Amino acid sequence: MNWAPKNKAFLYIVMLIIVILLGYRLYQGRQVPVSSEGQAPSAEAVQTLLTREMGVRQRHDQLRETVKVWDGHFLQGEPREAGLALLKHVEGWARETGLTYDSTQMQSGAGEKSGSRVGLVIQGSADYPTILRFLQRVETASIAVSIAAIRLKTDASENGLRYELRLEAPLLQSGGGTQK
Numbered sequence: 001m002n003w004a005p006k007n008k009a010f011l012y013i014v015m016l017i018i019v020i021l022l023g024y025r026l027y028q029g030r031q032v033p034v035s036s037e038g039q040a041p042s043a044e045a046v047q048t049l050l051t052r053e054m055g056v057r058q059r060h061d062q063l064r065e066t067v068k069v070w071d072g073h074f075l076q077g078e079p080r081e082a083g084l085a086l087l088k089h090v091e092g093w094a095r096e097t098g099l100t101y102d103s104t105q106m107q108s109g110a111g112e113k114s115g116s117r118v119g120l121v122i123q124g125s126a127d128y129p130t131i132l133r134f135l136q137r138v139e140t141a142s143i144a145v146s147i148a149a150i151r152l153k154t155d156a157s158e159n160g161l162r163y164e165l166r167l168e169a170p171l172l173q174s175g176g177g178t179q180k
Helices: 005-030 043-071 079-097 128-139
Strands: 103-108 117-126 146-155 160-172
Touching (some): 079 103, 079 117, 128 146, 128 160
16 A cells, blocks of 8 residues: 555654653553652551552452363364363263254354354254243353354154254363363
8 A cells, every 4th residue: 555655654653652651651650669769668558569469369260260160161172172172971861861963963163263163953853832941041151152043943753843943162272271
């Protein structure tokens, strides 16, 4: 893109002002208060710094605990391993709710970034209340799983519905998050 010299100069001045303001803000946060004579910090100044540092450490510890809690809610590892873990969860939920399925198909890379989500398509026949119980179980699961698509068709041969469900779960890549 060609910029006029006048516009370039203005852009450089704005960028310089931003850098100076950010640098001053960082410098201001790192200053060690000293006494008015320019000697070593007073006891009050040291206490203030320690209190500030303790607050930062407490927030850090709280965030670390939050991350530990969230770790259990996401599938981790390579997409294939995570897909198998999702399948294992789905099989358990299906047993709990009485849902039977004819086939399953794993999908990976369903999210906006390739490999950021794993998916599973389940097909079968069941009555409406059983499908609802299964969907409710998915929604209340301890791991993060979303129902991406639902297709229902009446099945004349059986007194029930043919269904196709697509479930998706976010994936923490190996090295992309904290490990248990």
